[in-house]
Amino acid sequence: MTDSNEHVPANGDNLSRLVIERLPETIADLSALVRIPSVSWSAFDPAHVQRSAEAVADLARSTSVFDSVEIVRAPLPGSRELGQPAVLARREAKNGKPTVLLYAHHDVQPPGRDDDWDTAPFEPVVRGDRLFGRGAADDKAGVMAHIAALRSFVAHYGNDFDLGVALFIEGEEEFGSRSFASFLDQYRDALAADAIVVADSDNWDIDTPALTVSLRGNVTFRLGVRTLDHASHSGMFGGAVPDAMMASIRLLNSLWHEDGSVAVAGLTEHDAGTPEFDDAQLRTDAALRPSVAPIGEGSILSRLWNKPAITVTGMDVPDVGSASNTLLPQVYSRVSARIAPGQKADEAFAALKAHLAENVPFGAEITIDEVDTGSPFLVDTRGPIVAATLESMREGWGTEPVSTGIGGSIPFVADLVTAFPGAEILITGVEDPDTRAHSPNESLHLGVFRRAIVTEAILLSKLNESHA
Numbered sequence: 473m474t475d476s477n478e479h480v481p482a483n484g485d486n487l488s489r490l491v492i493e494r495l496p497e498t499i500a501d502l503s504a505l506v507r508i509p510s511v512s513w514s515a516f517d518p519a520h521v522q523r524s525a526e527a528v529a530d531l532a533r534s535t536s537v538f539d540s541v542e543i544v545r546a547p548l549p550g551s552r553e554l555g556q557p558a559v560l561a562r563r564e565a566k567n568g569k570p571t572v573l574l575y576a577h578h579d580v581q582p583p584g585r586d587d588d589w590d591t592a593p594f595e596p597v598v599r600g601d602r603l604f605g606r607g608a609a610d611d612k613a614g615v616m617a618h619i620a621a622l623r624s625f626v627a628h629y630g631n632d633f634d635l636g637v638a639l640f641i642e643g644e645e646e647f648g649s650r651s652f653a654s655f656l657d658q659y660r661d662a663l664a665a666d667a668i669v670v671a672d673s674d675n676w677d678i679d680t681p682a683l684t685v686s687l688r689g690n691v692t693f694r695l696g697v698r699t700l701d702h703a704s705h706s707g708m709f710g711g712a713v714p715d716a717m718m719a720s721i722r723l724l725n726s727l728w729h730e731d732g733s734v735a736v737a738g739l740t741e742h743d744a745g746t747p748e749f750d751d752a753q754l755r756t757d758a759a760l761r762p763s764v765a766p767i768g769e770g771s772i773l774s775r776l777w778n779k780p781a782i783t784v785t786g787m788d789v790p791d792v793g794s795a796s797n798t799l800l801p802q803v804y805s806r807v808s809a810r811i812a813p814g815q816k817a818d819e820a821f822a823a824l825k826a827h828l829a830e831n832v833p834f835g836a837e838i839t840i841d842e843v844d845t846g847s848p849f850l851v852d853t854r855g856p857i858v859a860a861t862l863e864s865m866r867e868g869w870g871t872e873p874v875s876t877g878i879g880g881s882i883p884f885v886a887d888l889v890t891a892f893p894g895a896e897i898l899i900t901g902v903e904d905p906d907t908r909a910h911s912p913n914e915s916l917h918l919g920v921f922r923r924a925i926v927t928e929a930i931l932l933s934k935l936n937e938s939h940a
Contacts, residue, residue: 487929488868490624495922498620499603501531502916503596505578505612506605512556512579512647521643524578525557528615528641532561535622536631538639539563546655555651556643562662565636570857570935573638573665573895574622576614576672577645580607581910588912602906602915609916610909613902614671615641617921621928628933635936638665645672645884648692648844652884656891667857667896667935668888669928674903676874678917681865681927683858684899686744686777686877687885688810689848691821692785695828696839697723700801707797715799717789719836724805726831727782732767738823739780742812742848746773747874757905777877780820781810810879817845817883846883849897857896860934868927900924 491498509516510524525543532541538561545554556579565571583593583606591597596605618639625633640663644650656663673684697720704713729735749772754760768775775781786806790796811820825840832838851858853875865873878899885897902924908914 487624487628487933488926490627491620491922491925491929494620494623494627495918495925498616498925499598499918499921501619502603502608502612502616503605505615506596506603506608507594509583509594510579510607510643511582512644513582514647516582518556521556521579525559525641525643528559528578529561531615531619532559532639532641535619536626537561537563537622537637541639544655544659546651546658548651549653555655556647558643558655559639559641560659560662561639563637566634569634569636570666570938571636571638571664572932572935573640573663573668574618575640575642575668575670576618577611577642578607578615579643579646580610580612581646584912590913593912593914598918601918603918603921604913604915606914609903609907609914611645611672613916613921617671617902617924617928618669620925621932624925624929625932625936628929629936633936635932636665637932638663642884645882648846649884650844652887656887660891663888664892665895667898668892669931670882670885670897670899671901671924671928672882673878673899673901674905674907674909675901675920675924676876678904678906678920679869680871681869681873681923682876682901683851683861683865683873684878684901685851685853685875686742686813687849687899688777688781688812688877688879688881689815689817689820689886690844690846690881690883691809691811691817691824692842692844693807693821693824693840694842695720695723695805695807696802696841697805698802698837698839699834700799703801704799705797706799709799713799714834714836715801716803716836717800719833720787720803720805722833723828723831723836723838724784724807727807727827728767731769733769734780734782736780736782736823736827738826739809739820740812740815741774741780742778742814744774744778744813744877746771746777746877749773773877776879778812780812781879783808783810810881811848813848813850813877815848817847821845846881847886848881849885849889851897851899855896857935858898860938861898861900861931864927864931864934867930869923900928
């Protein structure tokens, strides 16, 4: 498989050749994973997530790298209920060499409506340079990047190498990594590493690699607003009685200023420079309609990386087709806040909760439950393994990498830093601005995929050859 930016790294000729030779097999394995609808949300069949975990475990065994490969689950905090199945594998280091932990996740977002897809969401299809399907990029391509890099690494070195390798393929990242804290406690020794490669981010574009150095955190919750004991006739009582929909709209609108920036006191911003990125690029990447203006203030990337954002991602209300002339007694909304690097998630939640309590209209009753939080993260880029990663990107892509922030959140990264403070965190990925992760028509650019695999294989080689 080739692409418009075909590049073979001068210092990794054999590794690159091995990756290219095996790319058809790698894409076939990825396609098989995409066919498994491993949605980890509670409303979906968990049997598919189990089947996906079994497939990933077989792929891990196929590398012949690991001393042990297990499918494991951990309890949800404060509960006997178990989280979704993950794959955990390990090979111990020898002769003082470092250990690298390779992370990705095999669960996926719900596909949404089939009508919004150009192809069936769980039937992988190659069109041009892209593989389409739910999870084709986020994050089953991350899984296969690890597997393919290990296969090429072993083909190059044989199986008698000194580098330690751990593999952790999570099964519930898209559902908030709810059992991760318990998992970390239960399997701490199996996860311990000197470097942690998190293959769940994106690149600057299809020709330029990126190392993610900052992540926003997240606070999500369900907001309930009640004004009536039961539904009432909108014609009989409308104009004198506020229903829950009106109260919800007024309350939710208080979260933003007129320009769309966040209006919640206590949500902080992170002070950091950003590369050039103009409105035109934002419109292209985000599919912004021509008549719609961007929101917020400051540089575009500061809004996406360094400032808070609040989105209402869902509401439990009657759909338009079945709506009656009724004053609604209660409305539930799902509120998703992204918080800037440097702020603690519990502090952000307290600020949001206080704001909502202070801005309740008409004396409505509110409830806040189903709370999930994740801390933001800033990478320490001064370590030697970060430097080796950037050099591997230069060799694997043939161009200078970019250090970027990400507006999205990977909450467990902060937990990993707490558990393994000496480990260097490397947030990489196989996505690009056209990937449409979480959206209909998600896709993977196969040239990006190949270069990401080559880069990881080169990094493994550098770590294996590092001085003990």
